[in-house]
Amino acid sequence: MFTGLRNLWQKLFKPPPKLVAFPEVFEHFQDLLQDHQKIMETIADLGEKSGGEYVFDRKYLLDTVNELHSLLLRLVKGLNLISGNRYLELYTTLDRIMLPLEAELRGRLSLTEEMPYVVALKDAPLDLPELVGGKAGALMEIIQRLHLPVPDGFVVTTRAYRRFLEHNQAEERIHSLLTAWISEKLDTMQISRQIKYALLAGVMPQEVAREIRREAQSRPFWAVRSSAFGEDGELSFAGLHESILQVPSAGVLEAVKKVWASLYSPQALSYRRQVGLLGEEAAMAVLCQEVIASRASGVAHSLDLEAPESDVLVIYAYPGLGRTVMEGRTNLDRFVVERRQPFSIRAKNIVKKESYRQVAPGGGEAEVTVSPEERERPALAEEDIQTLARWSRTLERYFKRPQETEWALDEKGQLWILQSRGLTSPKPVEAPDIYESCSTYTVLIRDQGAVAHAGVGAGPVFVVSSDHDLEGFPEGAVLVTRYTAPWLAPVVPKAVAIVAERGSPAGHLATIAREFRVPTLVGVENAVALLPAGQDITVDTHNRLIYQGRVAELLRYELIQSTTFEDTPEFRLLRRLLKRVAPLNLTDPQDQNFTPAGCRSVHDVIRFVHEKAVQELMDLPRFLKRFKEARVCTLVSEVPIGLKIWDLGGGIDPQAKGSQITAAQIRSLPLRALWEGVTLPGVWSTEPVAVDFKGLMSSLTRTLGEDLSAQDYLGINLAVVTETYLNLHLKLGYHYNLIDVRMDPDPHHNHIYFRFVGGVTDFTRRTRRARLLADILSRYHFKVDIKGDLVLARILHLPQEEVRRRLIALGQMVGFTRQLDMQLKSDEDVEHFLEVFVQCLEPAGDPKSTQGGKNGTEQIENPHPGR
Amino acid sequence: MAQSRLKILILDDEPIVCKRLKPSLEKQGFEVDTFTRTFEALQAVQNTKYDIIITDLKMEGMDGMRFLQEAKKIHPDSEVIVITGFATMETAKESFKKGVFDFIAKPFNLSEIQRVVMRAEAKIQGTQGKP
Numbered sequence: 001m002f003t004g005l006r007n008l009w010q011k012l013f014k015p016p017p018k019l020v021a022f023p024e025v026f027e028h029f030q031d032l033l034q035d036h037q038k039i040m041e042t043i044a045d046l047g048e049k050s051g052g053e054y055v056f057d058r059k060y061l062l063d064t065v066n067e068l069h070s071l072l073l074r075l076v077k078g079l080n081l082i083s084g085n086r087y088l089e090l091y092t093t094l095d096r097i098m099l100p101l102e103a104e105l106r107g108r109l110s111l112t113e114e115m116p117y118v119v120a121l122k123d124a125p126l127d128l129p130e131l132v133g134g135k136a137g138a139l140m141e142i143i144q145r146l147h148l149p150v151p152d153g154f155v156v157t158t159r160a161y162r163r164f165l166e167h168n169q170a171e172e173r174i175h176s177l178l179t180a181w182i183s184e185k186l187d188t189m190q191i192s193r194q195i196k197y198a199l200l201a202g203v204m205p206q207e208v209a210r211e212i213r214r215e216a217q218s219r220p221f222w223a224v225r226s227s228a229f230g231e232d233g234e235l236s237f238a239g240l241h242e243s244i245l246q247v248p249s250a251g252v253l254e255a256v257k258k259v260w261a262s263l264y265s266p267q268a269l270s271y272r273r274q275v276g277l278l279g280e281e282a283a284m285a286v287l288c289q290e291v292i293a294s295r296a297s298g299v300a301h302s303l304d305l306e307a308p309e310s311d312v313l314v315i316y317a318y319p320g321l322g323r324t325v326m327e328g329r330t331n332l333d334r335f336v337v338e339r340r341q342p343f344s345i346r347a348k349n350i351v352k353k354e355s356y357r358q359v360a361p362g363g364g365e366a367e368v369t370v371s372p373e374e375r376e377r378p379a380l381a382e383e384d385i386q387t388l389a390r391w392s393r394t395l396e397r398y399f400k401r402p403q404e405t406e407w408a409l410d411e412k413g414q415l416w417i418l419q420s421r422g423l424t425s426p427k428p429v430e431a432p433d434i435y436e437s438c439s440t441y442t443v444l445i446r447d448q449g450a451v452a453h454a455g456v457g458a459g460p461v462f463v464v465s466s467d468h469d470l471e472g473f474p475e476g477a478v479l480v481t482r483y484t485a486p487w488l489a490p491v492v493p494k495a496v497a498i499v500a501e502r503g504s505p506a507g508h509l510a511t512i513a514r515e516f517r518v519p520t521l522v523g524v525e526n527a528v529a530l531l532p533a534g535q536d537i538t539v540d541t542h543n544r545l546i547y548q549g550r551v552a553e554l555l556r557y558e559l560i561q562s563t564t565f566e567d568t569p570e571f572r573l574l575r576r577l578l579k580r581v582a583p584l585n586l587t588d589p590q591d592q593n594f595t596p597a598g599c600r601s602v603h604d605v606i607r608f609v610h611e612k613a614v615q616e617l618m619d620l621p622r623f624l625k626r627f628k629e630a631r632v633c634t635l636v637s638e639v640p641i642g643l644k645i646w647d648l649g650g651g652i653d654p655q656a657k658g659s660q661i662t663a664a665q666i667r668s669l670p671l672r673a674l675w676e677g678v679t680l681p682g683v684w685s686t687e688p689v690a691v692d693f694k695g696l697m698s699s700l701t702r703t704l705g706e707d708l709s710a711q712d713y714l715g716i717n718l719a720v721v722t723e724t725y726l727n728l729h730l731k732l733g734y735h736y737n738l739i740d741v742r743m744d745p746d747p748h749h750n751h752i753y754f755r756f757v758g759g760v761t762d763f764t765r766r767t768r769r770a771r772l773l774a775d776i777l778s779r780y781h782f783k784v785d786i787k788g789d790l791v792l793a794r795i796l797h798l799p800q801e802e803v804r805r806r807l808i809a810l811g812q813m814v815g816f817t818r819q820l821d822m823q824l825k826s827d828e829d830v831e832h833f834l835e836v837f838v839q840c841l842e843p844a845g846d847p848k849s850t851q852g853g854k855n856g857t858e859q860i861e862n863p864h865p866g867r
Numbered sequence: 868m869a870q871s872r873l874k875i876l877i878l879d880d881e882p883i884v885c886k887r888l889k890p891s892l893e894k895q896g897f898e899v900d901t902f903t904r905t906f907e908a909l910q911a912v913q914n915t916k917y918d919i920i921i922t923d924l925k926m927e928g929m930d931g932m933r934f935l936q937e938a939k940k941i942h943p944d945s946e947v948i949v950i951t952g953f954a955t956m957e958t959a960k961e962s963f964k965k966g967v968f969d970f971i972a973k974p975f976n977l978s979e980i981q982r983v984v985m986r987a988e989a990k991i992q993g994t995q996g997k998p
Contacts, residue, residue, distance in 0.1 A: 056974030057881040435896035542891050544978060563886040570883050
């Protein structure tokens with residue numbers, strides 16, 4: 001359909017692009033800005049919804065994606081109207097980005113996008129349990145999110161399984177056998193044997209075989225296991241499917257087929273019939289992992305479900321390979337450990353070990369007899385118990401369920417996680433009366449702030465006021481902070497909960513908190529004062545309550561009773577959609593990838609369109625023609641930069657006459673704020689600048705239209721404004737500065753983009769200056785990137801007042817950089833200017849934000865911890 | 868708190884809505900039953916008196932509206948909260964001015980529905996308090 005639309009456009013606009021009249025361009029530009037805003041808002045909205053505070057269904061996602069699509073089409077159309085169709089390629093870009101999104105929604109991704117046959121655990125995409133199965137999916141998250149040690153491996157995906165069926169035309173056959181079974185024409189054993197035979201005799205398609213072999217070559221032996229979707233989730237297929245250990249690399253292909261065939265073992269078939277799953281198409285991914293020749297192995301239960309209220313975790317251990325443990329053939333060492341740091345051991349029960357199994361030198365397993373004096377030695381040392389206890393709790397915190405974790409200790413003494421799944425209770429756990437139990441606890445903060453990520457977490461309060469505090473942040477603490485600055489990112493995975501005084505659920509920290517599933521409340525006034533540092537609190541963001549102490553009943557209730565919303569299909573789908581919508585990859589307009597083809601997300605598209613729309617307005621030859629009709633004024637000010645202001649509406653006092661205005665006549669909120677900073681005493685220069693006022697005035701009174709040459713244009717300092725928008729191009733000395741701002745009453749609309757490049761000095765000095773600017777911007781919580789002498793910074797979704805503060809600071813910085821250009825000669829000067837600047841910043845900036853160090857020197861040593 | 872808990876029935880054919888609402892309202896001190904099928908919910912209201920009913924409007928099988936009417940017939944003083952998609956919000960408001968305690972547009976956040984339920988609770992306790 002979109003190809004059709006595109007052709008239509010091409011036909012309609014084939015005639016040579018003529019210059020569109022200014023009033024029309026202006027109107028399109030305004031519309032475009034509005035659509036841009038709406039899309040930004042929708043993206044922020046989707047991000048917020050993924051935090052768990054909202055209840056939504058699949059239909060909401062469908063509607064939102066449809067709306068995004070129509071807005072994007074309009075946006076692209078708008079840019080083409082402004083530019084005389086110079087960006088028709090964007091329609092292809094939209095197709096490329098939107099079609100997979102729509103396919104995701106229909107649940108038919110595998111048909112529209114080539115999903116891989118084989119993926120490596122360490123870099124496979126998350127949130128695709130249908131592709132890799134539950135077991136492998138969990139391991140990927142453990143590796144990629146939690147960075148805990150998991151043996152290397154790969155997954156043969158469900159797509160490979162489907163390809164295998166297709167290649168062997170087995171689907172039909174399985175279907176008819178199953179039908180015969182359901183109508184009881186064949187008994188379970190018979191059909192199981194027949195289906196298994198069909199699968200085992202099947203030929204592995206070349207393209208699948210090639211990929212499996214390539215991965216399997218890397219190690220001599222593999223553990224090959226089933227990873228069925230739902231297997232480790234709500235349904236328990238545990239033990240029903242095949243696991244084959246010690247498979248030599250040449251045997252992996254056959255082993256994979258065996259595991260596939262185990263989908264149709266008599267037990268698996270009966271179980272699927274029992275739970276009513278037969279109607280659904282079975283598909284299985286296969287997990288292949290390096291074999292750990294283990295000295296000891298076992299299982300950790302993060303909570304003793306037999307007695308949840310005892311608040312302990314249990315670790316079982318036995319020497320040698322894990323099979324003995326999992327098959328439950330022997331009595332095992334049992335360690336009962338407290339669930340909290342320092343994980344003290346409450347009880348241990350050491351069994352007598354007669355023999356154990358270990359890896360035989362040439363592969364396979366061998367039975368080893370234990371010498372009499374070794375028989376009563378514990379299978380696990382105390383420090384290993386502590387490590388396992390800590391991991392067990394980390395896993396539980398992330399997966400939001402009590403965990404059953406298989407582990408192994410290798411010959412070198414290194415611990416590994418083999419797999420982890422939700423621990424299901426042997427008997428129904430009695431539901432506590434949660435309301436009653438919670439009501440006995442003291443509430444410290446009630447009904448405050450907005451939920452960035454839903455959940456419950458308890459731990460000691462740790463206040464972070466600068467990046468200096470980050471190193472001391474203990475695992476399992478509650479992060480309490482005034483800001484939601486990007487530099488907090490490194491401690492997010494360690495936090496059990498986050499409470500911030502500022503920030504929005506659409507902000508950067510909220511996004512990271514969601515990635516690591518950390519319960520987070522933002523905008524909680526006075527949190528730092530109200531929450532006692534070092535003392536335990538319990539944060540319940542579902543009900544926006546913060547309790548004093550640990551509300552053990554609530555923590556248990558969440559673990560055992562409550563829904564883990566993160567794992568519901570709706571949330572997984574939303575997260576997959578977000579990956580194609582929210583990331584911003586195109587940050588630098590000068591980058592060679594800043595093209596329609598370079599757009600990888602919806603955010604990229606709108607960033608591209610926005611930038612190009614502004615550029616179109618600035619386009620030199622067109623600009624000169626349009627200029628006659630545009631209202632451009634010159635700002636008369638003691639700061640002699642001859643700023644031209646192009647008002648697109650509401651940016652200048654309507655009473656202002658003629659081509660000159662004063663700062664007092666600026667109505668554009670962002671320009672006013674910026675100019676306030678520029679004109680603060682001491683900013684423009686520390687020395688009084690001798691200004692010949694007459695000369696200055698005469699140079700300013702010349703209007704642009706009269707004698708504007710290309711030369712003048714290049715040096716022009718131009719602000720395009722509306723009441724709430726500013727696009728500022730500054731060419732001061734030899735550097736070029738672009739500032740793009742929106743400051744609406746609704747924080748979701750707001751952004752500041754800052755770009756700074758250039759200078760005639762040598763490269764070292766330029767990069768030094770770039771770092772200096774980056775330091776200053778980081779202090780204002782901008783997300784900053786520097787490439788050589790280029791500084792890119794952005795900050796999103798701030799309330800108007802916060803945008804204003806930052807603009808004042810940027811204004812000061814603009815003046816400051818001019819001084820830099822003139823006076824920055826040595827390293828000492830850098831220090832000196834930073835000090836001067838920080839001092840003059842203090843009154844304008846939020847004093848709280850600059851408490852990081854006495855004079856900011858700590859931030860220079862480690863200016864970008866978040867990057 | 869010796870006083871008996873208020874009972875809430877939730878009906879929505881999207882299981883996620885039930886799954887999310889139940890624990891959240893339980894923590895507020897309500898007894899909560901959830902249903903994804905209308906006829907099961909209907910059976911439940913015949914056997915039990917629910918103080919508050921939270922229902923979606925558009926569902927497969929029996930329409931949410933009809934369920935509402937049936938439920939109200941059996942227990943006229945049950946307070947009904949309707950959750951519905953944005954698109955049907957206006958029609959819903961028009962046709963249900965009478966008898967429905969409040970409307971909530973999907974998607975909604977938990978604190979939003981918690982507040983509405985608390986208002987319904989206040990109303991119920993207010994009327995019960997009268998002699």
